[in-house]
Amino acid sequence: MPRLILFNKPYGVLPQFTDRGTDGARPTLSDFIDLPGVYPAGRLDLDSEGLLLLTDDGRLQSRIADPRFKLPKTYLVQVEGEPDAASLDALRRGVQLKDGPTRPAEVERIADPALWPRDPPIRVRKSIPDCWISLTIREGRNRQVRRMTAAVGHPTLRLVRWRVGDWTVDGLKPGEWMPVTA
Template identity: 55%
Template sequence: MSDIYLFYKPFHVLSQFTDERTDEESPRTTLAEYLKVPNIYPAGRLDYDSEGLLLLTDDGELQARITHPEYKLPKTYWVQVEGDITDEALTQLSTGVELKDGRTRPAKARRMDPPKVAERSTPVKPRKGKGTSWLELTIMEGRNRQVRRMTAHVGFPTLRLIRYAIGSWTLEGLKPGRWRQTTVHMPEQTQKVTLKPRKKGRGEHAGSKTTHKAHPKTAQPKSAHRTPRKPKGGR
């Protein structure tokens, strides 16, 4: 049984608890301002200028399972781009595009209506004469700034990026800056991981019991020792 924290990271917040930059004139906000829970670390990263779901845990094994490419947890993003996204661009994103670090894997891409999300602290400003549109993009990779590079490659620069889901964990019921805690059960002979709500953070309701379907390899017994691994900087 492991604890996991679902946090809605706001725009311009680092995905780490300390800022390694020493420029005192322009300090950056960190996770320490929102999460007062000791000994937890992010399972993965999210860019400083991106928003959305960030998972944190004190269990090193669970952290590794969430972040390791072997387990292939899909990540779903809500992306506001400059211009009216075309069918051709969506097809390119779905089949894969050639980036400097190689071709991306097939993804799921579709148009979507503007989501009902809080206004960003810094408003989105498209170029004069350019409108915006939204798409939902689900990828199975985690390259550096991958979504932004993909949409730019097909001619529609990303203006706002919100990570909605990692696997079956989602932002549902959360507002920017809020978090909730759940318990992850990983039985030895099963392919399901059950999430049991335990705590609520900053006034948010923890929600009802849900089930997370894991990759078969995640159903292995847990180690008796937990060694959290610190992430390599914010994203």
């Protein structure tokens, strides 16, 4: 039976088990998870938080990470400014990025979610409002959500992956993990 781990990756943690950087001082998955033979199924940038799935099964890893399977990924995104209906509609239709158009996304404005505090906190500018959106995509390009919100004029301030398929980070504190049935 394949192992599947749900991990709430904190901000600033490398989504790999070793730091290949010059000083090797950044926190990695090995600072939180001491299970041999599990590997991340997909990516989650250093400056993003939330659900990271890990498994010991290569087929499952591929099925989760490969865009061909169109597994939905839902992000809670704090953006600069307050997107209007036209901006949200553009995200719903798909936006043009330098590497081509994105697939249509599901998006809606949401109330401020009851999340854990981020360390360090985001930059706050009193003269520029911000708000939260829920954004679901079915592909996984490099820094895609950040590039999508920037393309409609609302740069991402905080990005939390909340759900991948049927799995969610709900109930896990940053740095916590739990095994689930694959």
